[in-house]
Amino acid sequence: MSRRLFTSLAAIATALVGAQAQAQDFAVTHATVALGDGTEPISDATVVVRGGRIAAAGAGMATPAGIPVIDGTGKWVTPGIFAAYTDLGLWDVDAVDESNDKSADDSPFNAALDISVALNPASEHIAINRAGGVTRASVTGFNGKSIFAGQGAVIDLGADPQMLVQPRAFQVVSLGENGAKLAGGSRVAAYVTFRNALREARDIAAIPAGADRKSDVLLTHADAVALVPVVQGVQKLYVEVERAADIRAVLALRTEFPKLDMVIVGATEGWMVAADLAAAKVPVLVMPMNDLPAQFEQIAATQSNIGRMTKAGVKVGIGMFAGMNQPRYAPQQAGNMVALTKVPGATGLSWGQALAAITSIPADITGMGGQKGAAQGVLKPGAVGDVVLWDGDPLELSSAPVKVWIDGIDQPLTTRQTRLRDRYKSLDRTYLPKAYDW
Amino acid sequence: MRNWPAMVRALPLAAMGVALMLTPAAGVAKKKDRDKDGAAAQTPYPSTYRPYPGRPTALVGGTVFDGRGQRIENGTVLLKDGKVEAVGGADLAVPEGYDRIDARGKFVTPGVIDIHSHLGDYPSPSVEANSDGNEATAPTTPDVWAEHSVWPQDPGFSRALMNGGVTTLEILPGSANLMGGRAITVKNVPSLTVQGMKFPGAPYALKMACGENPKRVYGEKGQKPSTRMGNFAVNRQTWIDARAYMDGDHAQRDLGKETLEGVLKGEILVQNHCYRADEMALVMDMAKEFGYKVTAFHHAVEAYKIADLLKANDVCAAIWADWYGFKMEAHDGIPENAALLQQAGACVVIHSDSEDGIQRLNQAAASARAAGRRIGIEIADEAVIPWFTYNAAKAMGIGDKTGSLEPGKMGDAVLWNGNPLSVYSRPEKVWVDGAMLYDADDPKRRPVSDFELGLPGEGDVK
Numbered sequence: 042m043s044r045r046l047f048t049s050l051a052a053i054a055t056a057l058v059g060a061q062a063q064a065q066d067f068a069v070t071h072a073t074v075a076l077g078d079g080t081e082p083i084s085d086a087t088v089v090v091r092g093g094r095i096a097a098a099g100a101g102m103a104t105p106a107g108i109p110v111i112d113g114t115g116k117w118v119t120p121g122i123f124a125a126y127t128d129l130g131l132w133d134v135d136a137v138d139e140s141n142d143k144s145a146d147d148s149p150f151n152a153a154l155d156i157s158v159a160l161n162p163a164s165e166h167i168a169i170n171r172a173g174g175v176t177r178a179s180v181t182g183f184n185g186k187s188i189f190a191g192q193g194a195v196i197d198l199g200a201d202p203q204m205l206v207q208p209r210a211f212q213v214v215s216l217g218e219n220g221a222k223l224a225g226g227s228r229v230a231a232y233v234t235f236r237n238a239l240r241e242a243r244d245i246a247a248i249p250a251g252a253d254r255k256s257d258v259l260l261t262h263a264d265a266v267a268l269v270p271v272v273q274g275v276q277k278l279y280v281e282v283e284r285a286a287d288i289r290a291v292l293a294l295r296t297e298f299p300k301l302d303m304v305i306v307g308a309t310e311g312w313m314v315a316a317d318l319a320a321a322k323v324p325v326l327v328m329p330m331n332d333l334p335a336q337f338e339q340i341a342a343t344q345s346n347i348g349r350m351t352k353a354g355v356k357v358g359i360g361m362f363a364g365m366n367q368p369r370y371a372p373q374q375a376g377n378m379v380a381l382t383k384v385p386g387a388t389g390l391s392w393g394q395a396l397a398a399i400t401s402i403p404a405d406i407t408g409m410g411g412q413k414g415a416a417q418g419v420l421k422p423g424a425v426g427d428v429v430l431w432d433g434d435p436l437e438l439s440s441a442p443v444k445v446w447i448d449g450i451d452q453p454l455t456t457r458q459t460r461l462r463d464r465y466k467s468l469d470r471t472y473l474p475k476a477y478d479w
Numbered sequence: 480m481r482n483w484p485a486m487v488r489a490l491p492l493a494a495m496g497v498a499l500m501l502t503p504a505a506g507v508a509k510k511k512d513r514d515k516d517g518a519a520a521q522t523p524y525p526s527t528y529r530p531y532p533g534r535p536t537a538l539v540g541g542t543v544f545d546g547r548g549q550r551i552e553n554g555t556v557l558l559k560d561g562k563v564e565a566v567g568g569a570d571l572a573v574p575e576g577y578d579r580i581d582a583r584g585k586f587v588t589p590g591v592i593d594i595h596s597h598l599g600d601y602p603s604p605s606v607e608a609n610s611d612g613n614e615a616t617a618p619t620t621p622d623v624w625a626e627h628s629v630w631p632q633d634p635g636f637s638r639a640l641m642n643g644g645v646t647t648l649e650i651l652p653g654s655a656n657l658m659g660g661r662a663i664t665v666k667n668v669p670s671l672t673v674q675g676m677k678f679p680g681a682p683y684a685l686k687m688a689c690g691e692n693p694k695r696v697y698g699e700k701g702q703k704p705s706t707r708m709g710n711f712a713v714n715r716q717t718w719i720d721a722r723a724y725m726d727g728d729h730a731q732r733d734l735g736k737e738t739l740e741g742v743l744k745g746e747i748l749v750q751n752h753c754y755r756a757d758e759m760a761l762v763m764d765m766a767k768e769f770g771y772k773v774t775a776f777h778h779a780v781e782a783y784k785i786a787d788l789l790k791a792n793d794v795c796a797a798i799w800a801d802w803y804g805f806k807m808e809a810h811d812g813i814p815e816n817a818a819l820l821q822q823a824g825a826c827v828v829i830h831s832d833s834e835d836g837i838q839r840l841n842q843a844a845a846s847a848r849a850a851g852r853r854i855g856i857e858i859a860d861e862a863v864i865p866w867f868t869y870n871a872a873k874a875m876g877i878g879d880k881t882g883s884l885e886p887g888k889m890g891d892a893v894l895w896n897g898n899p900l901s902v903y904s905r906p907e908k909v910w911v912d913g914a915m916l917y918d919a920d921d922p923k924r925r926p927v928s929d930f931e932l933g934l935p936g937e938g939d940v941k
Contacts, residue, residue, distance in 0.1 A: 136691075136806035166804065285935070313935065332638055332941040333603040333834055334931070340604075341936030344642075365802045373842065376902030383896055384905050385919050386940040438845040438902045441853060458803070458813045465819065466854065468787050 062201070064093035064449030068105045069430060072113025074098060077120040077400035077419045081393040088118050090426040093449035098420035111430070111444070119396060119435050121176025121198075121427030121447065123418040124368035125326050125360030125403035126279070126306060129178050130160040130167055130196060130204065135364060143363075144183040144190075152238070152271075153263035154191030156182045157208035162201070166367075168456040171198040173369025174435065174442040176427040177206070177417050179360075179407050181213055181279070188220040188231050189213065189238065192267065193279070195407055197427075199447040210408060211277040212268065217287050217307065218338050228287070234259075239298055242268035274300030277408065279326075281306045284338040285313035292321045304406055306361065309339040312346045315353035324406040325350060326360035329374050329398075344381060347398065348388030358403035371399040376436035395436060426450075524626060526677035528666055530561040530890075530912030537573040538894055541582025546589035546868035546883035550861035556587050558890040561913035566884045580908070586898055588864055589883050590646025590667075590891030590911065592871035593837045594750070594797050595777050595830035598636055599629030599650055599673070603834060613653035614660060618697050618704055619717050621685060622734035623660035625652045629673040635834040637926040638941055640667050641917050642838040644893035644906040647678060647882075649875050651777075654688035654752040655696045657704070657714050661738055662686050662750060664875055668911055669926040682876035684774065685742050687714075688752035689762055690808045707758070711765065718743075718769040748774040748876055750797075754808035756784035763792050775874045777830060780812030786823035795826035795874040799836070800843035801850070817844070817866065818851020821858055828874055829866045840867040845900035860900055890914075 067090055074086035076098060089096040089105050097105075104110060133140035142159035160180065161167075170178075181193035190213035195206040215223060216231050224231035241258055245265040248254065258265070270276035278301050280291050288305060292314075295301055305311070305325045311318060318325060329347045334340045350357045359375060362368040375398055381389025390398060404410050404418030416424040426449030433440035445452040464478050536558045543554030545566060555571040557564035565571060573579060600612040611628035614620045629650055639645035645667050652659035662684045665676035689710060698705030704713050721739035741747035749766070753759050753776045766773050775795035776782065780803060782789060782796035789796055796816070803812025817827045829844045831837035844866045848858050865883075872882025881889040890913030897904035909917040918924035927938050 134804055134807050134810055310935070330835060330838075332642070332838075333635055334934075334936075335603050335605055335834075337604055337606075340931075340934050341939070343936060343939050343941050345940060365805055367801075373846070373902055377839075377842075380903045380905055383903070384940060386922060436902060438842055438900065439849040439852070441849065461811055462783075462813050462815045462819075462854065465784050468784075468823070 062450045064426065065451065066091045066108040067111060068108055069111045069113040069118050070104050072116050072118045074118045074420065075393065075396050075435070076421065077396055078421065079393050079397040081391065082117070088420055088428060090428060090446065090449045093426045094415060095420050095422055095424040095426055097422060113430060116443065117431040117433065117435050119429050119431065120400045120418050120420050121429055121445065122174050122371050122399050123404040124170070124175045124178040124362050124371055125358050125407060126362065127178045127180055127368050128363040129170060129180055129368060130162065130164050131156060131180060133164060144185050146185045148185055150261060151185060151187030151264055152189040152191060152212060152267040153261070154182055155209055156180055156191060157194040157205055160194065160196060160204055162204040165457040167198050168200070169458055170368045171445060171452055172442065172454045172456050174372065174429040174431070174445060175368045176445065176447045177404065177409065178368060179210060184215055184219065184223055186223060188215050188223050188234055189264070190215065195409060197447055199450060200453050209276065211279050211304070212271045213279045213281065215281040216291060217282040217284060218336055219281065238268055239272045241265045242272045245269065246273070272298060272300065274302045277302045277304055279304045279306045283307045283309040283336065285310040285341070287338065288314045289317060292317055292323060295321070309346065310341045311355070312343065312349035313341055315350045315355055318350065319354035324356040324358070326358050326403065326406060328361045328366065329359050329378055344377065345388040347378060348381060348390055351390060351394060352388060356402060356406060357398065358406050359398045360403055372436045373438060375399045379436060392436065524674055526679045527672065527674040528668065528677055528679060531668070531914035531916070533558065533561060533890065533910065533913030533915065535559040535577040537577040537579045538582045538587050539573060539579055541585045541587045541894070543587045543884065544861050544864040545885065546865055547885070548862050548865060554587065556884055556892060558892060558910060558913045561890050563884050563886055563888050563890055565886055580894065582894060585907065586895040588893050588895065588899055589868040590881065590893055590909065591644040591840055591867050592882055593645055593648040593831050593840060594775065594828050594871040594875055595832045596648040596650050596837055597653065597832070598639065598648065598834055598837070599631065599633045600625055600652070602630045602633030603635050613655040615655035615696050618656055618693055618713050619658040620656050620660050620735065621658045621738040623652060624663065625650050625660060626663035626673045626677065629663065631670045631673055631676060632928040632930045634928045634931050636667055636669065637928060638834070639837045640909055641925060641941060642905065643840060644909050645837055646891040646909065646911045647872070648837070649684065651686045651750060654692045657688060657693045657710055658717065659686040659688060664877065666911055668916060669928070678877060680880065682746065682748055683741065684748040684750045685738055686750055686752070689758045690754055691806060711761065714765060722769065742771045743769070745772065750775055750777055752777045754778055754780050756781040759785060760788060763794065775828060778832065780809050780816065783813065783816045783819040786820045786825045790823055790825040795828050795870065796820055797828040797830040797874065800829065800847040814847065814850035815854060817847035818856040818858060821851070822856050826870055826874065827866050828870045841899040842902060848900070860898065863900060
């Protein structure tokens with residue numbers, strides 16, 4: 042939970058649902074510790090959490106006195122996973138529309154849509170992904186009828202009602218095949234729509250409060266206002282594109298709109314323009330396993346995409362978790378990038394880089410790398426106390442978290458899935474139906 | 480439901496109402512044709528697949544998983560004349576004339592098999608022009624054959640081979656329809672034609688689907704079925720009509736009823752998309768009512784609730800490791816599904832239903848095993864391998880031909896650069912019928928489909 046946003050109102054709400062767990066000081070000792078900053082794991086190391094923050098992490102320190110100590114022998118410690126660009130908290134059952142707030146196809150609004158009001162901390166998927174070691178995430182809506190999908194948020198996955206870390210953390214625009222379709226049928230139209238929208242945002246920012254806008258406008262008032270922080274570079278703009286040519290075109294937008302604080306999302310062909318991305322210092326979020334020409338804009342897909350971009354100096358994080366690309370799969374995807382280092386001709390990531398691609402790098406790209414407030418996705422003094430204790434190598438398929446702390450608070454790992462599992466571990470129904478087993 | 484079009488593949492095709500169906504493969508026609516007064520005297524669209532030339536090959540010194548639950552340390556596998564010649568320990572001598580491959584530190588398994596794929600009928604790129612998996616124009620279409628939709632140039636076949644070690648797969652029609660049509664089993668070899676991939680002697684299968692998809696697809700059209708009871712009514716009447724056809728004089732050929740007759744005679748298998756425990760129980764009773772057998776329930780996310788019933792009925796559960804929640808009938812999926820089934824002695828098959836998932840069936844199986852271990856169900860590596868090799872083959876009716884490393888079976892094998900149940904391992908070499916069709920050390924042993932030729936990324940490591 043974000044202490045920054047912890048209001049008296051939230052405290053009341055918390056009191057209503059039961060006693061709020063408190064952050065406890067603790068240490069994990071003798072564990073293999075991976076800091077999440079790109080460095081390789083440290084054996085026989087210690088992590089100390091005090092006041093909900095990381096106090097220390099590394100090897101060769103004395104066991105701290107006066108706080109609970111967990112023996113991490115044979116176990117691993119990492120920062121909590123930062124799952125970038127997810128749909129967490131926006132749906133219960135994806136295909137059940139009433140339970141799903143991911144998109145609003147019939148709304149007259151687009152850029153003004155702010156998903157933070159719909160986030161549901163009681164969503165079973167929050168608990169399930171928390172049990173997989175995910176402690177933070179960014180959440181996005183999906184395009185309705187516009188190239189603008191609206192504004193996403195940053196959340197934590199703590200078992201408490203206050204999940205919102207930062208609302209309106211970014212705006213989303215689609216400028217590839219999807220954007221072309223939404224804009225009326227071509228990329229050409231998508232770019233005109235985009236430029237016009239930013240012009241309307243500039244205009245509305247320039248007129249005195251209460252004055253009328255020009256009559257020649259397409260955007261609703263709310264949408265134009267929503268784009269003001271984008272054009273001013275105050276709010277990040279996530280641009281969904283896949284094709285190499287589309288990435289070049291997006292990078293060129295900065296000559297026209299120099300303040301745009303862009304993140305490229307998708308970038309399946311990013312490896313082909315890695316030098317341009319590096320020079321432009323525009324970070325990227327990718328689905329690392331993409332290796333098929335699933336669309337024409339992804340013709341050159343390869344799993345070496347993230348490795349090649351990283352090698353070229355691009356800041357690349359793993360992201361785009363939605364549908365059955367579950368956030369808890371992040372470690373498996375990172376592990377696959379390590380696997381590539383053994384495949385002739387492929388470019389993968391070192392183990393430390395791979396962990397960083399699901400922790401500190403996506404946090405940093407999201408503006409949560411310590412730019413303001415405590416850093417997320419990393420074990421270093423002052424960072425948020427998001428710590429995961431694993432029963433083995435965190436990127437390996439056989440491993441799972443045994444303990445998860447968020448802001449120093451020990452989290453429950455029970456989920457609807459573990460309840461189902463425990464109910465049906467035995468199929469015996471001799472004495473009572475299963476409905477009585479709970 | 481809305482997701483990024485560019486990542487629509489992150490959703491199961493089944494969830495989208497993109498129909499997934501299973502159909503049978505080729506070899507059953509002989510017996511059936513005799514009933515047709517010679518009308519279909521030849522198996523139509525016969526397989527033209529011939530194994531590619533291979534060299535006698537010895538994989539020496541690796542850990543061998545035979546696909547039937549055996550593990551051999553420091554093992555030797557001999558491939559010759561397209562077949563598995565011998566499998567043994569360090570004492571198995573390598574005869575003269577064999578290419579010797581040092582497999583020390585590496586692992587050998589049978590070729591991976593996916594019982595549920597839509598490669599070719601929902602190919603990449605995912606464009607309307609090639610979207611040929613669902614004949615969603617009538618609730619029962621047992622007359623359509625998935626093989627007539629398969630685009631052999633789908634780049635997905637090569638990814639399944641190179642990253643997944645897949646040597647055999649069953650391509651199904653989708654699940655929009657109660658009876659989606661015939662599935663086809665193919666060898667994963669690049670081919671100009673589907674006949675050139677068709678698995679010789681594999682039985683056909685009928686893809687059936689219960690639950691949400693058929694009732695939604697047809698309910699939205701304002702026609703029957705629009706409910707689960709409608710699903711059953713349409714199915715039951717169709718079986719009654721099929722029985723009448725079977726008992727009739729066959730004077731007038733009926734393509735759909737020929738398929739259903741094959742099912743009733745036990746020549747065509749039934750691969751049944753079905754999620755919920757209660758519906759699977761109803762479907763098994765429907766099978767009893769009309770005298771056929773369900774071979775496997777696909778996507779059976781609730782199979783763990785009726786593991787005993789599935790075992791008693793000898794029906795396999797073909798499942799993902801841990802997909803859940805994407806639709807109402809998938810709400811109760813849990814990662815321990817496979818392990819709980821295994822514990823109950825039921826048949827487990829790990830399937831993909833995805834051009835991405837098919838590249839990592841080994842990883843899905845490893846995840847599912849790990850979930851079981853955490854609740855005290857220990858399943859050894861060698862007992863997990865059959866989930867994506869022999870068990871799949873058996874449920875596809877080709878367990879006597881492939882799916883395990885046993886003398887005389889097809890020389891379908893994968894040399895992995897590490898334990899296939901580790902996230903850090905990948906196929907290093909893949910043989911189909913003794914022919915090496917992928918070699919990580921040889922860039923020219925990466926198949927490039929016509930579609931990818933001359934486009935960015937051609938021949939790249941994928």
